[in-house]
Every structure is written in structure tokens, then in C-alpha cells.
Amino acid sequence: MKQVQEALKDIGIPVMAGVWRATSSQQNPPPQYAVYSSTTTEAAHQDDHVQSLRTYVYLNLWSDSDPTETAAAIRNAMYRYGFSMIEESDKGYNQPSYDTATRQYTVQWTWCWYEEVHADAP
Numbered sequence: 093m094k095q096v097q098e099a100l101k102d103i104g105i106p107v108m109a110g111v112w113r114a115t116s117s118q119q120n121p122p123p124q125y126a127v128y129s130s131t132t133t134e135a136a137h138q139d140d141h142v143q144s145l146r147t148y149v150y151l152n153l154w155s156d157s158d159p160t161e162t163a164a165a166i167r168n169a170m171y172r173y174g175f176s177m178i179e180e181s182d183k184g185y186n187q188p189s190y191d192t193a194t195r196q197y198t199v200q201w202t203w204c205w206y207e208e209v210h211a212d213a214p
Contacts, residue, residue: 099173
């Protein structure tokens with residue numbers, strides 16, 4: 093989704109749709125990176141026509157070290173671009189969640205992008 097890429101282009105870490113994938117030049121994930129997916133739903137109708145859409149963005153930050161500062165940068169960048177936060181979770185107790193399988197911290201968000209639909213007149 094171009095809005096996510098645009099919103100997060102200056103946070104200083106890789107941001108990619110779907111999942112991080114190893115490449116021939118980079119077999120291990122970077123120390124910090126974000127991945128996202130999205131779902132779009134109709135938000136409003138008038139006269140049997142869609143008037144607006146909501147796109148929910150499921151964004152995950154993965155980090156080898158404490159992600160607090162990067163999470164704040166992501167949050168601020170998304171707000172500045174016009175996203176609304178639905179929820180944020182680190183699922184940790186007094187600290188960010190640590191995933192023992194990946195040996196990384198993780199922070200998860202659900203964001204919402206709202207847009208009006210302008211159908212062409214017949």
C-alpha cells in the first residue's frame with residue numbers, strides 16, 4: 093500500500109509488504125524492520141453506491157533490541173500521514189514482547205486509512 097510506504101519512508105528501517113524474505117545478499121533479517129498487510133472494507137453507502145472505504149493496515153515492527161524509540165517514530169509518522177490507530181500491542185509485561193523463536197522484540201499495530209470513493213457519473 094503506497095500510503096504506508098510513503099508514511100514510513102523516513103523512519104530509517106526497511107518497511108515491506110507481507111513478510112521479510114532472505115535474499116542471496118542478505119540471508120539474515122536486519123536488526124530492525126517492519127512488515128505489513130492490509131484489508132479494505134466499504135465504510136459508507138448512499139443511494140446504493142459506496143461512498144467511502146476503510147483500509148485496515150496490520151503493521152509489525154521486529155527488532156533485535158528494545159524497539160521503544162522506533163515504535164514511537166512509526167507511531168508519529170503514521171499519525172502525520174493521516175492514519176488513525178485502532179490498536180497497538182507489545183503483549184509484554186512492563187516491556188516489549190520478546191519472541192523466543194525469532195529472538196526479537198515485536199510491536200503490532202492495526203491502523204486505519206479512510207478514503208472517499210468518487211465514482212464517475214454515467
